[in-house]
Amino acid sequence: MAKAKRSTHVCSECGYEAPKWLGRCPECGAWGSFEEHAPVAASARSSLRIAPNAPALNITKIDPTLSTVRSTGISELDRVLGKGIVPGSVILLAGEPGVGKSTLLLEVASKWAQCEGSDGQKRKALYITAEESAGQVRMRAERTGALQENLYLAAESQLDVVFSHVEAIKPSLLIVDSVQTMQASGVEGVSGGVAQSRAVTAALTSLAKETAIPVLLVGHVTKDGNVAGPRTLEHLVDVVLNFEGDRHSTLRMLRGIKNRFGATDEVGCFEQQHDGIHEVPDPSGLFLSHRDATPDGTAVTVAMDGVRPILAEVQALVVPTESKNPRRAVTGLDATRVPMVLAVLSARAKKRTHDKEVYVATVGGVKVGEPAVDLAIALATASAMTGRALPKRTVVVGEVGLAGEIRAVPNLQRRLQEAHRLGYGKAIIPNADVDIPGMQLQKVGTIAEALAVLGA
Incomplete structure (x- = not known):
């Protein structure tokens, strides 16, 4: 006699399957997330067969215009999405409260309503x-200049009512703010819960695929920075974007976490001002001090944020102290690498800081965590100790090893091209086979050779 199939238990957060109920998921670590799923009998499976609405098509016979990318009117957003929005796609925009998600999407809706569609008529959002x-x-739209004739607005939390609005208006873009506050009828649970969030997202995804209307969803994040709700929420959508920024800075960065239509290493830069969110096509100017002369204790480096090179200024201040434990204060940099660079300066270049407090920071609130900024930290600190400044319009790029060697960094050619475009004519770099016409490259192999630029 055939043994009856046992039911399985599935984690609602990550989809992990287990033969029995578990208190904690071994895959994602979520507690109390397992739900029992009964097996489907063969007779039941046969009764579930449904005739398709349309026959399967040869892939070469599918109309390519159905997936034509449409620009949002915001180039920084298009950069992250991969040239624009694909019809029928579902995009989830996540971020902390107050970072500007609603303001950004209101600007997207306004730009969308200004453009004409394929039929020559103004698009509806x-x-x-x-x-x-x-x-x-409406008050925010008036303040940010987002009032448009073809931009429709509805304050609704019931999903069925939203579908009625879509059927009546027939928009070419739908924005839902937010998915955690929507309520799906017939589904148990409170708004924002696992069941409700999953049902709302699944229904909106089905709507997007059936009508080819792109849907933009706003999602809240938890304290640890993850999208609130079940992990399957991210699997249901096509694109997941993270809108992040420091509350003490006006800079906002848009990063792609998941993208079925493009790369996830592009970064969009925005600045939040009193009249809305504005694009920053050249963010390097926000991270540099605009001076005619280069003071001591300062070095300019080129960091990579995804595939985007950004110039950043590193400043160092060295102060004598009588304390047995001198302070090391770091802002905007990797707090574990700065003491390492100071140790290399002491051991390999005789620049001792054991009796000095050292403060190292970046300008403009930029955060740089890659090793390519090591050489800039070393030269800025040595410059602050000797009182000798680096040559004017010079960038510094390189990783510092424990033996005092200067190691190569990735994307060096692209970094130097960006620096040259912004008017920097000299660079201190590791020994590498790179050449930038019109730019003087000083290649160094050790920290001692790099310090020779300062005459130290």
């Missing part, structure tokens, strides 16, 4: 807000 009233969103 429908903005669904479940967190604010229509009057509040």
Whole structure:
């Protein structure tokens, strides 16, 4: 006699399957996330067969215009998405409260409503807000200049009502703010819970695929920075974007976490101002001090944020102290690498800081964590100790090893091209086979050779 199939238990966060119930998922570490799923009998499976709405097509017979990318009107967003929005795609925009997600998507809806569609008519955008009233969103739109005739607004939290709005208006873009505040009828649980978030996202995804209307969803994040709700929420959508920024800075960075239509290493830069979110096509200017002369204790480096080179200024201050434990304060840099660079300066270049407090920071709130900034930290610190400044319009790129050697860094050619474009004519770099016409390259192999630039 054939043995009856046992039910399985599936984690609602990551989809991990187990033969029995577990208190904690061994895959994602979530507690109390396992749900029992009964096996489907063969007779039941045969009764579940449904005739398809349309026959399968040869891939060469599918109309390529159905997946034509459409620009959002915001070049920095298009850069991250991969040239624009694909019809029928579902995009999840996540970020901390107050970072500017709603303001950015309101700007997207406004730009979208200004452009013409393939039929020569102005495109329609429908903005669904479940967190604010229509009057509040209208006030923001007036402040940011986002008032458009073809931009429709509805304050709704019921998913069925949203579908009725879509059927009546027939927009070419749907924005839902936010997915955690929407309520799907017939589904148990509170708004923002596992069941509700999954049902709302699945229904909106089905709507996008059936009507070819792109859907942009706003998602909240937890304290650890992950998208709130079940992990399957990210698997249901096509694109996941993270909008991040420091509350003490106006700079906002848009990063791709998942993208079925493009790369995830592009970064979009924005600046939040009193009249809305503005693009920053050249963010390097935000991270550099605009001076005619280069002071001591300063070095300019080129960091990579994804595939985008950004110039950043590193400043160092060295102060004598009588304390037995001199302070090491680091802002905007890897706090574990700065003491290592100081140790290499002491052991390999005789620049001792054991009796001095050292403060190292970046300008403009930029955060740089890659090893390519090591040489800039070393030269800025040595410059602060000797009082001798680096040559004017010079960039410094290189990783410092424990033996005092200067190691090569990735994308060196692209970094130097960006520096040259911004008017820097000299660079201190590791020994590498690179050449930038019109730029003087000083290649160094050790920290001692790099310090010789300062005459130290």
